[in-house]
Amino acid sequence: MGVLQGGGRVRDSIPVTYLIWSVMALLAMVAIGLFVRAERRRFAARGLAGPWLRVRLASVPIALLAAGAVWLTARAVRGPEALAAFYLLMFTLGPAIYFGLLWLAGRLTVPALAARDAAGIGVSGLLMVILPAMLASAFAPWVQQGALGVQQAGRDLAAEAPAPHRIVHGGRYALPDIGDVLVEHWQAPPGIRVERIEWELGGQYLQADDGTGSILCRDGDDVHVFRRADDPAPRWRLYWRDATDELQRSDWTSSPVAAPAQDLLPVWTTHGFELPVRIPGNLATIERRWPTGRVQQADALLPRIPPSPGDTCLPLVYRNEDAETVVTRLSIRMWLPGPQRMGVASFARPDPGA
Secondary structure, three states: OEEOOOOOOOEOOOOHHHHHHHHHHHHHHHHHHHHHHHHHHHHHOOOOHHHHHHHHHHHHHHHHHHHHHHHHHHHOOOOOHHHHHHHHHHHOHHHHHHHHHHHHHHHHOOOOOOHHHHHHHHHHHHHHHHHHHHHHHHHHHHHHHHHHHHHHHHHHOOOEOOOOOEEEEEEEEEEOOOEEEEEEEEEOOOOOEEEEEEEEEOOEEEEOOOOOOOOEEEEOOEEEEEEEOOOOOOEEEEEEEOOOOEEEEEEEEOOOOOOOOEEOOOEEOOOEEEOOOOEEHHHEEEEEEOOOOOEEEEEOOOOOOOOEOOEOEEOOEEEOOOOOOEEEEEEEEEEEOOOOEEEEEEEEOOOOOO
């Protein structure tokens, strides 16, 4: 039906986040190695290098044993108290087993280590695990921000090129309480890999293909748009790669769909329903009913939340994965800017006895 218009090239590098964390992990390993070397020298100066090594090696299985004791004991507790029991045991039973067995290992080695020496080895071993974890947690936001900055800089260098997708389907559908919606199916040619899709909001380009409330969804490298006809035509920015593996960028604005509106109605089946078009999974809610009368409403993509980045559309043929329940209602929700409320188009399964 048409070709998207837009445009570029730039070769991407190794994922920046992995590179940053790899460097930080290497630095942590070097620091730990230097600390262990200095600790060994202190014990060797007292003629205790052999006992130090035996207790240091024994501290690893002892730590695993203490962690296993905490985990298994906490699992024996049922209900909401299980998490509280886990934290309590982590600060009581775990340390008691860990330092108790380390003291025993230190006393049984030849020559025997003083209790404080064995405990010191245990404390330093715990710090080798706890400190890197705490530092990683503290630096995580900075690493993420740095990686995003580097990735954006790479995207800024991508030259423009015509968008590779073809619009193979476009139409207009009517939804109760929402109004008319326009749909498009962008089909990707073989060899095209979509890396990121953005749309312009308030003068800024924001990611639109992460499955968190957008008007589009992805089926691999194909894209399905589902937007209100009364809203302004969105301005898109697409980052993609072809067989050369070079990053390219395409910008364009959606065109209006001149077609009469059809009612968007699900066709109910024994195990679910069928839809005429793909819609973003985050816009849909499914109601399930048990034979006992119990009713549950949940996101349509559950238990696949968050959805896979390359698979965020509700299937055309939706099949209920829970054999004990029946899908009794499909609801599609969209924000209505005019009245400043959420519009909900709700479709109930027909009553078999009606």
